[in-house]
Amino acid sequence: MLKKCLLSADQLKKDVSLAKIKFNTTKDIPPLDTVIGQERAVSSINFALQMDKSGYNLFVSGRYGSGRTTIVMDLVKRFARQGPPPQDCIIIYNFEAPDEPYAILMPPGEGRRFKNRFQKLIRNLRRDLLKSLESKQYDDERGKVVEKYQKKKQELLQTLEVEAHALDIQIQPSNMGFLTIPTKNGKPLNQEEFQLLPHEEREKITNNLAYVQKRIQEVVKNINILDRDLHDELEDLTQKTARFVVNNHFAHLLEKYHDFPEIKNYLHQAAEDIIKDVANFLGKSESESPLPLQQGPQIDKYQVNIVVDNTKHNGSPVVYETNPTYTNLFGRIEKKAYQGFVYTDYTMIKPGSLLNANGGYLVIDAEQLLKHPFAYESLKRSLRSGELRIEDFPELIGLATTTSLRPRPIPLKVKVILIGQAYLYRLLHSYDEEFGKIFKVRADFDVEVKETPTTVKQYVQFISRVVHEEKLRHFDRSGVEAIIEYAYRLADHKKRLSIRFAELVRIIRESSFWAAQKRHKLVSRQDVEMAIDNLIYRHNLIEEKIHEAIRERTINIDVTGFKVGEINGLAVYDVGDHVFGRPNRITINTYIGSRGIINIEREAKLSGKIHDKGVLILAGFFYEKFGNDMPLSFSASITFEQSYSGIDGDSASSAELYALISALSGVPINQGIAVTGSVNQKGEVQAIGGVNEKIEGFFKVCQSRGLNGQQGVIIPQANVKNLLLKDEVVEAVRAGKFHIWAVDNIEDGLYILTGQKCGLRHKDGSYTQNSIFEKVRQRLVEFARQTQAFRQQISEMSKKDQDDSEE
Known part of the structure; x- marks a missing residue:
């Protein structure tokens, strides 16, 4: 070897x-x-943090466990410490449009101070107003006004009585108004007495009664006018008294918040509302009758809802939202039950993480964001417009049957940092035109x-x-x-x-x-x-079960001997929390035909696209080596034996090529040597992944069967730099019980597997005599001859049948 x-x-x-x-x-x-080794990502993050322009939000991509979240949070917090402190946000009653409460941004801590000052003002104002309206001076002035109008009403009634008396008509007050009774000689007439009177006298009395009734209506109308005037004058008196007290109390606060136009406007409106409705303010409104179907308690219009309080905050806020639902991001409008009804008011508006991060930084898990309805689109809308709207979520999605509050939009300035995997970034950038305009910076973690x-x-x-x-x-x-x-x-x-x-x-x-x-x-x-x-x-339970099946020969793997058209390929299995390697028996049959190389896995729909490509590359190799001087006419079937799940990747393509050459040449392959590596059309062996797991998986099988010193693994030369094997494998190699070869071409791999050389190519297309490639070539030539002979035989038989039919 x-x-x-x-x-x-x-x-x-x-x-x-x-x-x-x-x-x-x-x-x-x-x-x-x-930070270790993330210079590119850190540079991108720092750029995004320093770029104070719209749209320069950040998408951080990288694998889970790369430290991306920890590093991002650390960098953002460091940067945020140098930033300006965030503003408070308060929500107050809108006296002009009660369904649209105001949100006002104030310097940090000022929201709490304003609330305390305003609540103190309201408490003191209630006390002093009550004193003023219960004072002797106010009672005297009120009494004078009432007395004046009582006198006018008495004058009207007296005049009416005098006129009626002159016409012999007596007037008596009743629950239904006034009764008119005719009299004679100062005595009231009953119905019988009235009927006994002469006709002319009865007619006169009837006319007088009609006149008096008309005069009564005029007097009652004038009395009602006097009552209204009395009410208006008393109200003017109350408002005049209240205005003096209210203005005295509000003057200091108006001066204090002279530089806050929105607060000044609110204070003016609140003061006018109190003056116009003193009774309600003091809780003495006559209109507050206890109704059994009253929908909700009376709203306190003079509360201050502090939704964001940054009293104790130093630097810009940093918020990490782990559950970015719509309400968690944008806030919510809570509701309460009251006497069978559901009600809400501006004091039940709660902030979301966007408002809490306003003026600072919001970090969100991108995958979680995309899982929640309306969250991603609403986030983009807020970042585009620079405004945050707190909306009732059921109403937003069409589930609410009643209209809720619609708070005025809040100015928003926040840097959003999405953290996700690279595929999410690619998908969003490809399918969402707005994404690239809003998230202009990417930090990719290695x-x-x-x-x-x-x-x-x-x-x-x-x-x-x-x-x-x-x-x-x-x-x-x-x-x-x-x-x-x-x-x-x-x-x-x-x-x-x-x-x-x-x-x-x-x-x-x-x-x-x-x-x-x-x-x-x-x-x-x-x-x-x-x-x-x-x-x-x-x-590694699954790994142990597979190796147990190999030891028991339930899965047939040979690690000794020589066989034609068979080889042990190596595959990596990823079961989610564990990655391991194992051998797969690859077998190939060759025969006369024209279908070329048949991938049985593909025919059974168990093969992935990359594996299919690897098999097709084998045909390219054969055309390169043997198809320049003759047409190739053969068929071969390739399969992974006892493989019942999907197969993908091209790391077995070199093993498939070795087995195919063995099947065509008839040269047997050493079954104690497993192979991994992809191959190109030129016969060059290329790098693959999972080389350590593959070697260790085959070593484990050989070890269980007994190491004989002839076993080992062929890997691509390009993978030597990736070898970081377990000590037991290294020591077995050191002892000569196991071997690892690194090759960069098919010829070297075949020599290791078979002990025979591939041979040199001659000008006529043939190879060195008795070499592997020459044996392959001879087999292909034989296939071509047999194919040609068969076609000629078929042609002659067809011609003979035609001649017989003509006779």
């Missing part, structure tokens, strides 16, 4: 040495206070960082930071080295470290746990390896 392709044990793992960093334990290392002395030292500091923040056991040097080795393994690269911090923190935390279980004072390599092994054990 090719020695140039055989890898040594030292090439299979990354040896981490921290000799240049002086420390014994993480206790000696200062915790990390910077999942790995290049290895440098600085980044390695930062990783040591990162481990120290986690230990200090979570109060874990300190790590010794070996424990730190083991964690950093795990970071290389997560990155699948010898020169890069993973920055999937969530997974690293998990191992750091669990390593400390196992050290505590073993009563170790410090966390060592042994504890880290135990944490990793236990993590795998908790999640």
